[in-house]
Each structure stands twice: as C-alpha cells, then as structure tokens.
Amino acid sequence: MNPPTVKPRIHLARGLSIGYGESLASIESDGDGIVLEGGTHYLLARNGRGKTTLLKTLAGVLNPLEGDYSCEGRCQYLSEDLTFDRELPAKVIFEAFLKKGKCAEAFDLAQTLELDVKKPYGQLSTGNKRKVALLVADFSVQDRGHDVLLLDEPFTGLDTFSREVFQKRWNHNQDGVLRLVSCHPDFDSMEVNSSVLISDGKITHMAGDESTQCWGELKTHLN
C-alpha cells in the first residue's frame, strides 16, 4: 500500500503581521491570504524589509505579532549565519545528519560542487560553507515526504556554477518539497516562476501568469 500523499503547504492568512515589537510587514491581500504549495518560491525584498523575520516566523522560531499562518510539512530553517564547528570536516557533518544512502549521494554532489569534504569546516571559503549547509538541508529531505525548506539567502557566496547546480536539482526534485528561498535580485537572468515580495510593508505573492518571469524585472517591484 502506498503511503498517503501529504503535500507541503504554507498558508499566510490575511492580517498576519511580522516583526520585532513593531510591524515590519503584513499580509493585506484580498481573500484568503497567500498559499504556497510544492516547488520553489523565491522571497524577495530589499535589506531590512523582513525576509529573515518572515522565514523565522514560518519556522516557529519567532512569534508573529498578529494573525495566523500555517506551515504544513517537515520544516527545516537554514539561517544565513548557520555554522558548524570549525574543526569538523563536511564528511563528519554529513554522517551526523544524513542516513547512509543519502550521505553517499551528498558526497557525490559535493564532488561535483568541488567541495573538499575532508577539509575542516573552519578552513572552507564562505561559499563552500554555504554548500555544506545546503547539502545537509537538501539531503535531509525525505523520499516521498512532505518537506518545507526555508532557506535564508542560500546563494550568498556561491558562484554561478554552484547556484545553477542547486537550482537544477531543485527543479528535478520538486515532489513533496516546498522551498521558500530568500535572496536579493542580483542574478538578472534567473527565471522566477513564483515569488513572494515584501515591499512597502506589504507581503504579496506573484505566480503563474502574473509572475514576472525574469528576476531582473522583479527589482522594479521592490521598495
């Protein structure tokens, strides 16, 4: 018998307000608020507009100021400043976090990404440190599971080659996984099919036909 299929889902209800003490951003859309389902969604905003705050709220690390939200699925929040002990090589980190089969797959992808898994974490470059965290999160995703990955600026320090490897992997591996990825619109050529924007204190969602396909154009929507 096949296991029941549960789809990962994020629901930001109308009236949800996030921030520290005072509101940084809120949902003011008509109807039921914002609903995100499986696949990759990009969270875009200028500095200090509440990208990290929204991700922390969804992860349950921070309480919302007002309103409701739901995050259905096995959640993983990868903060921008997530680090591991400087003496641990990536190999040991993967072995601590991942099951055997997944660990072998992670080693393969690490090789493609030119990440030296035997080098102590403290000696890795910023980009390679990000790769370690991203690989841990991505290979922790369960097969036929319902996972929600909240990734805070995962592309910081990554070169274009590595970013494209991850995006390609995400495009191939969308079943049962919802990825909400915060980043700055600095990669003009990148295609975005679903984006959550925070601008002028409002959280909005653009998807499907109304979504601007090119990242470079999305910049114009942000304030």
Next chain:
Amino acid sequence: MQLYRLTLATMIQRKVWIIALFCALVLPIVLPYLTPYESNPSLLEPARAQAAWGCLWVVTIAWLFFQAARFGDDTARSGLGAYFLSSGVSGLSQMIQIWLACLSFLLPLVLIALVICFIGAMPSDSAQAQMWIATNLQYAALFLLVVTPLMMVAVSVGSRFGSTVGYLIPLCMSVYGMYGVGYLAMMTDAQSNLLLDWLYVVSPHYHLADLTPRLVFKHGSMLSSEFLQLVVYFAGIKMVLAMLSTLTFQPKAAT
C-alpha cells in the same frame, strides 16, 4: 538524535579527550610513586585509588563542564538550535542530546576509575575486597548524581549567557559544594546567625559525595540506609537543577 551525533563527533574531532583519557588512565598509575612508598609500600594502593578519583573529579570539572558550556553556547549562536527547533526538535530535547553526548565521555572515565581501583588497589583480604567494591560503586553512583546535573547546568547557562558564564557557574557550585560548605559550617559553629544557618541548609553538600577518605583510610562502605539517604538528597538536587536548566536553556540566540 542528530544533535547528539554531531556533538559527539565534534568532541572526538577536537581530540582533547586524549588528554582526558591520559589523565584518567596514566596519572593514577604514575602519581602514587611520588609518595614515600618505599618506606611504606602499603601506601601505594590507597594512593592509587585517591589519584584515580581525584583525576576523575578534575577532568570532569575542568574539561567536561567546559565542553558542555561551549556546546550550549555554540548551538544557540551558530543557528543550529534554530535549525533543530524548526525541524521539530524541542529545546529540552536539544539540551538532553548535548548533555547525553558529554555523558558518553564521562561514563567511560568513571569506568576507568573503577577499573583502576578494582585492579590496581584491591585489598587482598576477601572481606575487605567486597567492602572495597561496594564503596567504589557507591562512590561512582554519588559522583554521577553530583556531576551530571551540573553538566546540564553548564549546557543551559552556556546557551543563554555564553560559554564563560556557563562554565563558571557549575565550577563555582561544585567547588562551593565540595569545600565552601565546610568553611560555612565552621562559621555557623563559631557564631549563631540565622542567615548563615539557612544558607548552610540550602547549600548543595557535594562534599558528602566525596568518598575518597573512606577509600584511603579504609573505613568501609556506607550503610545502605545512609547511602539511600544521600541518593535521595542528591536526586532531589538533580531534579531542581534539571528543572532550572530546562527553563534556562535557549536554543536560539537572543533577537
């Protein structure tokens, strides 16, 4: 148990455990030869037991308490605490996993102390030998009842106030409980002061868990009733410290 595995792997990777193992294994064998054992060879065996337990106390307080405090601090500051929190691992579970990893290093050290006492310092007389085994087992139980909650305090305080404070608090508590309470007793004997009397009563009497004099002077094991009283007393302290640690532990950095 990902955090447990990660913490354990980190401790192994740091390699300080080699020094701890050396202290626990080699020093109890070497140090007794610094005594005037040539004039009295019977000194060697009790000195070996004293050194084994003494090294265990020092290694635990100096190394494991610091490791526990540092892991508490690192988990909160590195974003790992928030990561585990988001994936459904509660703060309590995180604290217990870090604590268990430290405990995984402590238990073999206790075992080493026991083995040294059983092999290197066992009395030849069978009645005395039985007493010796019982005293050492009682000592191990009381030692664990004292240091394990302090290790939890180190983890939790470290996560909230940083590794330095997280280390100093259990260190001060253990030194006070081992030696400070004795001075307090002398003061309460010399002058009647309600505050000092009250302080003496609520202080943790960790010196009661130190059975080294019993081993050195071969006083024999504790009576079962006396031992159980101490177990209940230290279990009570353990529960209080565990509750306070649970409240203090902070898996994510303050925002």
